[in-house]
Amino acid sequence: MPEQIQSRLLLVGDPAARPDGLERFLVRAGFQVTEAPYPPPVTDRSDQTAPDLLIFAVGARDARLAEAVRALATAPRFSAAPVIVLVADGGAEAVADALQAGAQDAMASPVHFGELRARIDADLRARRELQEARDALRTRDLLFDIFQEVSAALRADEIFQTLVRRVGQAFGLTHCSFVLTAPGEDKGRVVAVYENPAIRDLRVELERYPEIQEAIRTERPVIIHDVREHPLFDTIRRHWVQQAIEVNVQSAVALPVFVQGRAAGVFFLRTVTGDPRLRPQDVAFANTIAQAAARVLENEERRAAIYRRQISAGVTDVLTGCASLDALDRRLRDEFERARRYALRFAVVVIDIDRLRDINERLGQPAGDRVLAEVGAMMQREIRAPDFVARYGGDEFALILPETDALGGRQFVERLRQVIARHTFPDLGPGQIPGLSAGVVAYPHSQVLRPEDLFTQVEAALDRGKKSEPDRIGVSGEMPES
Numbered sequence: 001m002p003e004q005i006q007s008r009l010l011l012v013g014d015p016a017a018r019p020d021g022l023e024r025f026l027v028r029a030g031f032q033v034t035e036a037p038y039p040p041p042v043t044d045r046s047d048q049t050a051p052d053l054l055i056f057a058v059g060a061r062d063a064r065l066a067e068a069v070r071a072l073a074t075a076p077r078f079s080a081a082p083v084i085v086l087v088a089d090g091g092a093e094a095v096a097d098a099l100q101a102g103a104q105d106a107m108a109s110p111v112h113f114g115e116l117r118a119r120i121d122a123d124l125r126a127r128r129e130l131q132e133a134r135d136a137l138r139t140r141d142l143l144f145d146i147f148q149e150v151s152a153a154l155r156a157d158e159i160f161q162t163l164v165r166r167v168g169q170a171f172g173l174t175h176c177s178f179v180l181t182a183p184g185e186d187k188g189r190v191v192a193v194y195e196n197p198a199i200r201d202l203r204v205e206l207e208r209y210p211e212i213q214e215a216i217r218t219e220r221p222v223i224i225h226d227v228r229e230h231p232l233f234d235t236i237r238r239h240w241v242q243q244a245i246e247v248n249v250q251s252a253v254a255l256p257v258f259v260q261g262r263a264a265g266v267f268f269l270r271t272v273t274g275d276p277r278l279r280p281q282d283v284a285f286a287n288t289i290a291q292a293a294a295r296v297l298e299n300e301e302r303r304a305a306i307y308r309r310q311i312s313a314g315v316t317d318v319l320t321g322c323a324s325l326d327a328l329d330r331r332l333r334d335e336f337e338r339a340r341r342y343a344l345r346f347a348v349v350v351i352d353i354d355r356l357r358d359i360n361e362r363l364g365q366p367a368g369d370r371v372l373a374e375v376g377a378m379m380q381r382e383i384r385a386p387d388f389v390a391r392y393g394g395d396e397f398a399l400i401l402p403e404t405d406a407l408g409g410r411q412f413v414e415r416l417r418q419v420i421a422r423h424t425f426p427d428l429g430p431g432q433i434p435g436l437s438a439g440v441v442a443y444p445h446s447q448v449l450r451p452e453d454l455f456t457q458v459e460a461a462l463d464r465g466k467k468s469e470p471d472r473i474g475v476s477g478e479m480p481e482s
Helices: 022-028 065-074 091-101 113-151 156-171 210-218 231-242 280-313 325-342 356-363 365-382 406-422 451-467
Strands: 008-013 032-036 053-058 083-087 105-108 175-180 187-193 202-205 222-224 249-259 262-272 346-353 388-391 396-402 436-443 473-475
Touching (some): 053 065, 053 113, 065 091, 083 113, 091 105, 156 175, 156 187, 156 280, 210 231, 210 249, 325 388, 346 365, 346 451, 365 388, 365 396, 365 406, 396 406, 406 436, 406 473, 436 451, 451 473
Antiparallel strands (some): 187 202, 346 436, 388 396
């Protein structure tokens, strides 16, 4: 657990106007106390921390009291810290002036230290509760934004990269990453790094990261506020000294991620001197993100298991992960029979990846295969649970969309185009995306009497889409109304 942090109090104003023994009393009460004249000097030190509360001592009441209090209460460098005004002279009227000017509290002489301590505690508690409420709202909004962005990602590596980037940005971290490893392993695989998004698969020696090893070994979060003092880092610190390696790490957090009850990775955060201090609520937020990463890993394991079973059964295309042509044929016959028997409707869509041959010739066959695989993954993400997508040919996909008419088939193609337009293809240049042509046929249809007729109609529609339709989507003539 994090160590107790002393509240920081700033004594401002005329020292002669303060009650005798005030600073000594506050220090003995456990506060971190500093002093400054009024107006407090502006410092260029970037590491100076804003006080948690200001105590402003003034002498005789004068016209500048309200102006001085207002300046302290609204100064950006004090981060809206509450101000308690101690008035040596002026009585109730001076107290009223201070409160009207924005002071949180005000007391006239003589000041009773017990009462002052109670007021300080109450003001700090109110500030802390307000900050916690703001943090809770910020966390809620941030989580919503993150999961909105994650929902648009298609692959696990994209999701991991989004998670580490958003956490790193939220807390101003120098380092944030996701590392796959397991108990007993001496190496880890870094799959996402906030400060270097290009890293997607980097092998690392875990002996360099004792916090990761400890999190995996104990299956508990590891939170270290000062790596220069913590015994867990004794060995690696000696290595740093022997190798004359200058390391500026301040704190480290390793949050284990579990898949089906076993540790499978670590959400890993480090700060350096000068970074904002990680608060308990920040660590709790990062742990929430770590558990989201765990769900991604679980889904990936399930998907991989299903994929392996489908491959062994010969029903999945190895390159794209979509269904095979044989599986498409069986599914189309089943859907046709169901629709015919129960008077239902469905649509068949064939989508062609435009200019894939150009990509193969320009960038090589592996690049074209990766583009094809990414488009296939997008289709699998976009379809509904009852829908079906298969690889239909070298650069074509076929979809079966139950309870969908021709207009619905067209809308699916248009939605897929929008998804592709937002996607970044690593093998293609910025702004370069593959185009789509499509054919759509809906059943019932006047010229469809057998399942094979659907392929004839949809291929003819695709050909028209490529040659004549402005949106490159051809639609076969629908069944006349009866």
